[in-house]
Amino acid sequence: MMLKIVLDNWHTTLKRTNDLVDGLSDEQLMQEIAPRRNRGIYLLGHLTAVHDAMLPLLGLGEAHYPALLAPYVKEADNKQDYQETPAQLRQYWKEVNNSLNSKMAALTPGDWLDRHTSVSPEDFAKEPHRNRLNVLVSRMLHLDNHRGQLVLLKGKDE
Amino acid sequence: MMLKIVLDNWHTTLKRTNDLVDGLSDEQLMQEIAPRRNRGIYLLGHLTAVHDAMLPLLGLGEAHYPALLAPYVKEADNKQDYQETPAQLRQYWKEVNNSLNSKMAALTPGDWLDRHTSVSPEDFAKEPHRNRLNVLVSRMLHLDNHRGQLVLLKGKDE
Numbered sequence: 207m208m209l210k211i212v213l214d215n216w217h218t219t220l221k222r223t224n225d226l227v228d229g230l231s232d233e234q235l236m237q238e239i240a241p242r243r244n245r246g247i248y249l250l251g252h253l254t255a256v257h258d259a260m261l262p263l264l265g266l267g268e269a270h271y272p273a274l275l276a277p278y279v280k281e282a283d284n285k286q287d288y289q290e291t292p293a294q295l296r297q298y299w300k301e302v303n304n305s306l307n308s309k310m311a312a313l314t315p316g317d318w319l320d321r322h323t324s325v326s327p328e329d330f331a332k333e334p335h336r337n338r339l340n341v342l343v344s345r346m347l348h349l350d351n352h353r354g355q356l357v358l359l360k361g362k363d364e
Numbered sequence: 365m366m367l368k369i370v371l372d373n374w375h376t377t378l379k380r381t382n383d384l385v386d387g388l389s390d391e392q393l394m395q396e397i398a399p400r401r402n403r404g405i406y407l408l409g410h411l412t413a414v415h416d417a418m419l420p421l422l423g424l425g426e427a428h429y430p431a432l433l434a435p436y437v438k439e440a441d442n443k444q445d446y447q448e449t450p451a452q453l454r455q456y457w458k459e460v461n462n463s464l465n466s467k468m469a470a471l472t473p474g475d476w477l478d479r480h481t482s483v484s485p486e487d488f489a490k491e492p493h494r495n496r497l498n499v500l501v502s503r504m505l506h507l508d509n510h511r512g513q514l515v516l517l518k519g520k521d522e
Contacts, residue, residue, distance in 0.1 A: 207477055208366040211493055215501045240398035240516045319365055335369055343373045350505040351512035358398045358513070 209315050212339065216346050220303060223253075223353045227299070230359055232292040239358045244283045246359045247292060249352050251278030254299045257306060260345060264338050265323050266309040271298055313338065367473050370497065374504050378461060381411075381511045385457070388517055390450040397516045402441045404517045405450055407510050409436035412457045415464060418503060422496050423481050424467040429456055471496065 227235075227250060235246035244252075255274035261267045277288060290298070318339040321330035330336055385393075385408060393404035402410075413432035419425045435446060448456070476497040479488035488494055 207492065207495075208370070208497060211495070211498050211501055212366070212370070214493065215498075215505065219505060243516060334365065335372065337365075337369075339366060340369050340373075343369055347373065347377060347505065347508040350509045354509035354512035355516070358401060 209318055209339070212343060212346075213310075216342060217307075219346055219350050219353070220307075223349060223356070224300075226353060226356055226360070227296065230356070234359045234362050235292050237359060237362055239355045244355070245285070246356055247288060247295065248278060248283035249356055250292075250295045250299060251288065251290065253349060253352055254295060254302055255279050256345065256348065257299075258302045260306055260341065261302075261309070263322050263324060263341055264306075264310070264313075266306070270302055270305065274298070310342075318342075367476055367497070370501060370504075371468075374500060375465075377504055377508050377511070378465075381507060381514070382458075384511060384514055384518070385454065388514070392517045392520050393450050395517060395520050397513045402513070403443070404514055405446060405453065406436060406441035407514055408450075408453045408457060409446065409448065411507060411510055412453060412460055413437050414503065414506065415457075416460045418464055418499065419460075419467070421480050421482060421499055422464075422468070422471075424464070428460055428463065432456070468500075476500075 230246060235250060238245050239249070251274055254271065255278045258269045258271050258274065261269050274290075277284065288295075319334075319337050321327065321336060322338050322341050325333070325336040388404060393408060396403050397407070409432055412429065413436045416427045416429050416432065419427050432448075435442065446453075477492075477495050479485065479494060480496050480499050483491070483494040
């Protein structure tokens with residue numbers, strides 16, 4: 207039941223984000239959420255790269271688009287055109303989450319309480335909370351944190 | 365262990381928000397997070413009112429400041445001075461969370477999976493996910509969503 211509650215909230219947060227992003231035009235995504243702050247396009251690339259990296263972190267396979275990590279996570283918003291178009295990022299975002307969700311659906315409660323791949327067996331023995339479920343909860347918070355910023359693009363002049 | 369992970373993340377999210385709010389001046393709190401959007405002061409009142417309402421919702425006692433619900437939850441940001449000063453809202457925020465955390469610490473895993481007070485025993489029998497833990501997870505997401513907005517006040521001209 208506790209696992210179901212976390213997973214239900216993950217899916218709800220993801221659906222709210224998808225509904226929000228689907229309702230924003232490409233022109234709105236190219237705008238800053240506030241003066242001199244990140245643009246929507248950067249946040250969409252950022253969330254896609256972070257969710258993509260969950261695949262190897264949860265031991266569920268390779269990342270699909272590891273090249274997104276540099277421009278959208280390690281570096282700040284370049285404030286220019288990215289190599290990826292808004293349409294491509296929208297597609298990558300959906301694809302990465304679909305892959306993640308279908309692979310997560312096969313995990314058992316025991317799998318969720320097992321270690322994630324960036325903690326060693328020795329460290330995990332001492333810190334058993336460093337498990338897959340903890341990754342999911344922190345990424346869910348990360349997602350809603352940025353959703354609170356993306357919502358500021360709604361109703362912006364295109 | 366699953367409960368510990370959710371509670372640890374709750375405390376981390378709360379600490380990050382407290383560190384952020386403590387680092388903002390009263391003048392920064394009076395500014396809008398983005399043009400024509402909510403001011404920091406409204407969001408602080410909003411979060412305080414919502415966390416205060418968790419006390420009765422979780423069956424942990426009466427709300428301390430139920431009068432905050434109208435101006436900070438039901439109504440939009442009035443864009444003028446509020447009855448509460450920033451200093452008062454900062455104090456209420458800490459007080460409400462301290463009360464909530466000390467009462468939550470006494471709850472057992474069974475208590476967390478029991479129903480919250482806005483669902484009837486009959487409905488809870490059909491929808492057992494409508495429990496205290498679900499309230500905590502959704503309020504934790506709500507908190508980080510608005511934390512992502514409050515962070516936009518950092519570095520603003522005072």
